[in-house]
Amino acid sequence: MTFDPTFTITPKINKALVEIERVRGFLDAVKLKDDWIVDMQKKALILESHHSTHIEGTALSFEQSREILEGKKVKGVDRDDEKELLNYKKAMDFLSKYLGKDDPVTEGLVREIHKILVKGVRGGKADPGNYRSIQNYVVNSRTKEVIYTPPPPLDVPHLMREFVDWINKALDVSPVLIAGISQFQFVHIHPFIDGNGRTARLLSTLILYKTGYDFKRLFTISEFYDKDRPAYYQAIQSVREQDMNMTVWLEYFTEGLRSQMKEIQIKGERVIKAEKMIKIFAGNNLNRRQDQIVKFLFIHDRVSNEECQKICGSIKRTATRDLADLVEKGVLHRKGEKKGTYYVFSPESARKIRDIKGQG
Numbered sequence: 001m002t003f004d005p006t007f008t009i010t011p012k013i014n015k016a017l018v019e020i021e022r023v024r025g026f027l028d029a030v031k032l033k034d035d036w037i038v039d040m041q042k043k044a045l046i047l048e049s050h051h052s053t054h055i056e057g058t059a060l061s062f063e064q065s066r067e068i069l070e071g072k073k074v075k076g077v078d079r080d081d082e083k084e085l086l087n088y089k090k091a092m093d094f095l096s097k098y099l100g101k102d103d104p105v106t107e108g109l110v111r112e113i114h115k116i117l118v119k120g121v122r123g124g125k126a127d128p129g130n131y132r133s134i135q136n137y138v139v140n141s142r143t144k145e146v147i148y149t150p151p152p153p154l155d156v157p158h159l160m161r162e163f164v165d166w167i168n169k170a171l172d173v174s175p176v177l178i179a180g181i182s183q184f185q186f187v188h189i190h191p192f193i194d195g196n197g198r199t200a201r202l203l204s205t206l207i208l209y210k211t212g213y214d215f216k217r218l219f220t221i222s223e224f225y226d227k228d229r230p231a232y233y234q235a236i237q238s239v240r241e242q243d244m245n246m247t248v249w250l251e252y253f254t255e256g257l258r259s260q261m262k263e264i265q266i267k268g269e270r271v272i273k274a275e276k277m278i279k280i281f282a283g284n285n286l287n288r289r290q291d292q293i294v295k296f297l298f299i300h301d302r303v304s305n306e307e308c309q310k311i312c313g314s315i316k317r318t319a320t321r322d323l324a325d326l327v328e329k330g331v332l333h334r335k336g337e338k339k340g341t342y343y344v345f346s347p348e349s350a351r352k353i354r355d356i357k358g359q360g
Contacts, residue, residue, distance in 0.1 A: 003162040005181050007246040013177075016254035020176060020213075023261035027216055027268065036271045036295075037216060044218050045069070049088040052201055052222035055229060058084055070310075083121050088198060091116045095206050099214050104168040105207065107160055113202050118195040126194040131156045136190060148240065150190035159189045167207065175211035179204040180253035184239055184246060201225075218264045224256040267299065274298040280352050284329045289314060289322050294331065297345060298353070302335075304342045 009017075050065035058081040060068070067074050068082055069089055091113055115129035131153070138148035151159060163185050170178050186200035201222055208214060225232040235252035242248065274295055281294060289312040296311050297303050303311075308319035323343055326332040333346040345353060 003159075003166045003185065005166075005185070005246055006244060007177075007181070007250055009177075010247060010251060012251045013247075013254050016251075016258040017174060017176060019258045020254070020261050023265045024213065024215065026265055027218075030268055030272065032268060032271055033275070036274075037218075040267065040271075041217050044220050045089060045092055047220040047223050048092065049085055051220065051226040052198055053081070053084045053088050055222060055226050055232070056084075056195075056197055060085060080122050084117075087117050087119060087121065091198075091202055092205075095202060095209055096217065098206060099209050099217075100212060101210055103210075105164055105203075105210070107164050109206075110160075110164070110199065110203060113206070114192055114195055114199045117198050117202070118192075122194070126192065131160070131191050132193045134193070136193060138190070147237070150188070156189060156191045160191050163189065175207060175213055176254060176257065177250060178211075179207040179213070180250050181246060182207055183253065184236060184249050187236060188239070215261065215264060218267075219257070219260040221256055221260055224259060270299060281331060281349075284331055286326075286331075287322070289318070290326055290331075293322065293326065297332075297343070302342045302344050 046066050046069050047062075049069060050060065050062050053065075054060070058078070060077060060081050064074050064077055065085055068077075068085055074082070094113065094116055111129040117128075118126035119128045133153050135153060136150055137146045138150070139145065140147050163182075167178060167182055173181075183200045183204035186203055187196055190196045192199065205221070209217075231252070235249050238248040238252075239246050278291060278294060286294065289308075292311050293303060293308055296307070305316060305319050305323060308314070308323060309316060312319065312322070314322070323332065323334075327334055327343070327346075330346050331349050332343045334341065334343055336342050344350075
């Protein structure tokens with residue numbers, strides 16, 4: 001029997017697909033400067049790597065994940081958690097090579113993604129890149145109850161072969177739906193001993209990347225799942241509860257992607273207005289570092305001395321001088337004390353910015 005998914009394109013799915021296409025058109029048409037894109041891509045990569053590994057049980061905070069991915073040594077963290085995070089970033093970097101490529105999805109490619117993900121983690125017990133030869137189970141992490149028993153190991157090779165064959169031949173299905181169906185079917189087969197959830201999300205991302213739905217690599221779908229993990233697991237379980245009908249799961253999947261796309265569009269529109277806003281400070285004779293601080297503030301609303309150092313690649317003394325100068329010029333306003341000190345736009349700057357934000 002070949003893989004032939006059952007689902008219905010409901011009004012909810014259709015509405016989400018329309019909005020996803022709208023944002024895709026916006027991103028294709030909008031002209032964002034490279035430095036903005038690179039900054040937003042870096043943040044998206046950190047968010048995706050953190051949340052996807054966090055779903056699977058890593059105990060790293062977002063701040064710890066960010067510092068690790070920026071190459072810093074973080075004390076007091078589980079080294080397996082750290083390795084899983086770094087491996088996920090490597091796998092995402094690996095996927096970026098397939099942007100817009102017509103090459104078919106192959107089992108070899110899936111195995112390679114898995115190999116990158118679990119290499120050197122948890123004592124090497126995940127058997128990187130190899131299908132499982134034993135029975136595994138999906139267990140509720142809280143109650144330890146078995147909630148799903150995947151197919152027997154002997155069935156995995158032909159199930160994966162039929163599944164991958166379907167991915168490459170489903171030309172009459174929206175790539176977004178193919179990505180969603182693939183994410184579910186992969187975790188349903190559960191072909192590897194460990195790392196199946198992460199591999200499934202990366203496979204879904206790969207399909208989007210290959211079919212022109214990369215959205216400039218600014219989306220972080222795992223963030224949506226991690227915000228309400230019970231809803232994520234229930235959406236997956238709904239397929240099994242409804243005789244393998246994927247409609248409810250696809251409603252959830254497309255809604256998650258739609259919400260991410262909306263956030264990207266809002267950020268993109270803010271960036272466009274930020275470029276206009278920079279011009280209102282032109283008379284203040286800002287240096288290059290101060291320009292970067294102002295841009296960062298427009299997106300993030302507040303900035304600390306430490307963040308200034310990271311943004312500008314400067315030392316503490318230079319960041320302090322730049323911030324003090326911006327305060328003196330009336331661009332910024334200082335708040336908090338000592339280690340809790342941070343900076344926001346001054347009331348006058350904020351008024352000008354509101355005028356810019358109010359434009360179209």
